Amino acid sequence: MHKIKAIISGSDGTLLDSLYFIRRGQYEAVAEYMVEAGIGRFDIPSYEEYESVINQSVGGSTRDTFEKTLRRMLGKGHEKQLEKIDFNNLDRRLGPIQDRLAPLYVHPFYDLNGFLHWMGKQGLYLGLFTSGSRYHIIRNWGNALPALGYMDLFQKVGVSEDEKMHALVERVKATFGLQKFTIVTCDDTAATKPDPEGIEKTLKMLGIKPTEAIMVGDLEADIKAGKEARVLTVGISHGFSTVEELQKANADKVVHSLAELREFVESLNQ
Numbered sequence: 165m166h167k168i169k170a171i172i173s174g175s176d177g178t179l180l181d182s183l184y185f186i187r188r189g190q191y192e193a194v195a196e197y198m199v200e201a202g203i204g205r206f207d208i209p210s211y212e213e214y215e216s217v218i219n220q221s222v223g224g225s226t227r228d229t230f231e232k233t234l235r236r237m238l239g240k241g242h243e244k245q246l247e248k249i250d251f252n253n254l255d256r257r258l259g260p261i262q263d264r265l266a267p268l269y270v271h272p273f274y275d276l277n278g279f280l281h282w283m284g285k286q287g288l289y290l291g292l293f294t295s296g297s298r299y300h301i302i303r304n305w306g307n308a309l310p311a312l313g314y315m316d317l318f319q320k321v322g323v324s325e326d327e328k329m330h331a332l333v334e335r336v337k338a339t340f341g342l343q344k345f346t347i348v349t350c351d352d353t354a355a356t357k358p359d360p361e362g363i364e365k366t367l368k369m370l371g372i373k374p375t376e377a378i379m380v381g382d383l384e385a386d387i388k389a390g391k392e393a394r395v396l397t398v399g400i401s402h403g404f405s406t407v408e409e410l411q412k413a414n415a416d417k418v419v420h421s422l423a424e425l426r427e428f429v430e431s432l433n434q
Contacts, residue, residue, distance in 0.1 A: 166375040168432050170289035170344070171425075172366050172395065174381040175301060177222075177403030179276055179292075179422075180308045185269035186222065187215050189262040190230065193254060196261075201248045209237055219404050223385035224295055224356045227255035263303065267315070270307045273402060277309070277340075279422040284341025288429070289370045291377075292347040293362035293389075298325045301347055302332055312339060325351075344370050358388035363395060378432075380425060387413040400425060 176182040191214045198208045214233065221232035231251045238246055283290055294301060302325070303318035312335050317328055329347065337345045346369040353361045363379060370377075379390035382403020387410065390397035399410030399418045410418045419425045 291366035357385035360392035
């Protein structure tokens with residue numbers, strides 16, 4: 165086996181603990197939208213009900229997550245309520261809600277700073293592939309890692325998303341000593357997970373072969389994308405999926421934390 169040169173990772177649910185942030189933001193958008201659409205108060209699901217279903221829907225775009233979650237929840241008998249929902253309009257109202265929640269509920273998973281410093285010292289490259297947009301990444305990473313000094317970067321006016329992304333990438337590289345760091349978002353691909361396009365593009369940008377990388381994610385869609393891209397797949401159980409779900413997706417390895425992921429990479433490279 166080739167030496168591992170890079171870790172290709174999901175972002176939310178894998179490196180960033182944004183589970184409650186995603187669930188709460190989507191629920192608030194749904195509840196607000198349903199009230200305005202004239203759907204009766206007693207037909208609006210509770211947060212607990214929404215939370216129990218959204219885990220089965222995440223992985224694609226936020227718009228698709230909304231539709232999959234509500235169709236699973238409402239299903240038969242609620243066709244009239246579903247007809248009142250314009251999922252594109254629903255998705256558009258999510259941004260301001262998440263902007264308000266991000267400083268409160270987006271955090272790094274335990275010892276992400278130490279993990280990134282370790283990667284820098286080992287000379288490992290880092291690639292992120294995500295179904296989120298550049299805007300989401302800039303906001304979430306800025307809030308999760310305040311040491312970068314970019315908590316408000318996503319709100320800067322007169323600066324393009326490309327410029328903000330470049331600034332974030334360069335700051336992360338400098339802060340953690342990473343030789344190469346790249347981010348592929350839904351703005352950069354035609355298809356979202358489980359399509360392997362995002363991983364394949366990340367490999368190309370890092371200049372490495374599939375055999376020189378591992379892919380780590382917390383979703384079945386992550387594992388499927390990694391398999392399609394012919395990359396060693398690692399499921400991490402502190403995100404949206406359970407150990408059993410990641411094993412069912414045929415992950416080559418399942419870990420429970422970033423510390424365990426580090427140990428696994430070290431064992432591969434010894």
